[in-house]
Each structure stands twice: as C-alpha cells, then as structure tokens.
Amino acid sequence: MRAVAQGAGVGLGTIYRHLPTREALYEAILLDRMQRLTERAAALRQVEDAGAAFFGFFTEIVDNASRMKAMADALADAGIDVKAGLPESGSAVRSAVEALLIRAQQAGAVRNDLHIPEVLALLGASCTAAERNRWEPELRDRALGVVFDGCRPRH
Numbered sequence: 001m002r003a004v005a006q007g008a009g010v011g012l013g014t015i016y017r018h019l020p021t022r023e024a025l026y027e028a029i030l031l032d033r034m035q036r037l038t039e040r041a042a043a044l045r046q047v048e049d050a051g052a053a054f055f056g057f058f059t060e061i062v063d064n065a066s067r068m069k070a071m072a073d074a075l076a077d078a079g080i081d082v083k084a085g086l087p088e089s090g091s092a093v094r095s096a097v098e099a100l101l102i103r104a105q106q107a108g109a110v111r112n113d114l115h116i117p118e119v120l121a122l123l124g125a126s127c128t129a130a131e132r133n134r135w136e137p138e139l140r141d142r143a144l145g146v147v148f149d150g151c152r153p154r155h
Contacts, residue, residue, distance in 0.1 A: 033064060034093055041096030051109025054100040055148050058123060061093075062140060065127035094120065111153045122147055 040060065044053040094116070101119055104110040126147060130140060 037061065037064065038092045038096050041093070041100055045099060045103060049109075050100070050103040050107035054104035054110060055144075055151075057097065057100055058119075058126075058148075059140070059144055061097075061123060062126050062130050062135075062144065065131050097123070108153060110151050114151055119151075122151070 037060070041057055044057050047053040097119060098116045101110060101114070101116060105112050105114070126144060129135070129143070133139075135143065
C-alpha cells in the first residue's frame with residue numbers, strides 16, 4: 001500500500017480511505033486493467049489495418065492475462081469472488097473484441113464463419129496456456145501465429 005501511495009503521489013491515509021484493504025486495491029487494479037483494455041480496443045477501431053488491430057488486440061489480451069491472473073488469484077485466496085465484481089467490464093471487453101472482429105471480417109482479414117463464441121474460446125484457451133506455461137514472447141508469437149492462421153480466410 002505504501003508503494004501505491006508513493007507512486008500515486010498521495011499519502012497512505014488517502015489510499016486507505018479509498019481502498020481500505022489490499023483486496024480492495026487488487027480489485028481496483030483489475031477493474032482499471034479491464035477499462036484500459038476497453039479503451040485500447042476503442043482506439044484500435046480507428047487503425048486503418050483492421051486485421052492488424054484485431055490480431056494485435058488478441059495478443060495484448062493474452063499478454064495481460066498472466067498479470068491479471070496473479071491478481072485474481074490473490075483476490076480468490078482472500079475469499080473475494082472476482083467474477084462478481086467484473087461482469088460489466090467483462091461485457092465491455094467482449095463487445096470490444098466483437099467490434100474488432102466484425103471490422104476485421106469486413107476488411108477480409110478474418111474468416112466470415114468465425115463468430116464471437118469461437119473467438120472467445122480461442123482467446124480463453126490462449127490466455128490459460130500463456131498463464132499456466134509462462135509463455136516467453138517467442139513461444140507466444142509462434143503459438144498465436146498458429147491460432148491466427150486458423151482465423152484467416154482460406155484462399
């Protein structure tokens with residue numbers, strides 16, 4: 001908590017007034033990360049290359065998964081139901097992924113028969129594998145390359 005207060009440039013009392021426990025701090029960090037992902041997806045909708053935006057965002061989510069998982073585990077160990085506090089932000093991220101998917105499909109970068117449930121399944125599986133196996137960037141790029149090849153239109 002001291003490090004957070006120091007990093008934020010506020011007193012420790014201010015942190016404790018707003019986030020009285022470490023669990024409250026972890027939950028706030030998770031919510032902030034979900035919000036940042038949603039904002040990042042909104043920015044990517046403006047990128048000219050819709051395929052690069054979609055695949056780049058997919059990669060960013062996988063990269064963030066390990067860090068978010070560690071915090072989620074800490075909350076769960078403290079007896080806090082992480083999913084109960086995140087339904088709205090999780091829905092926002094899902095909508096953001098879907099918007100990028102549709103845009104990438106319209107640009108011809110992603111197969112038209114791929115729908116959001118399949119994308120979320122691939123994303124979830126990739127995140128789980130990255131978390132459990134502590135993927136290094138090279139392995140992540142190779143593994144996601146295989147996943148992405150399956151998402152691209154067949155010619």
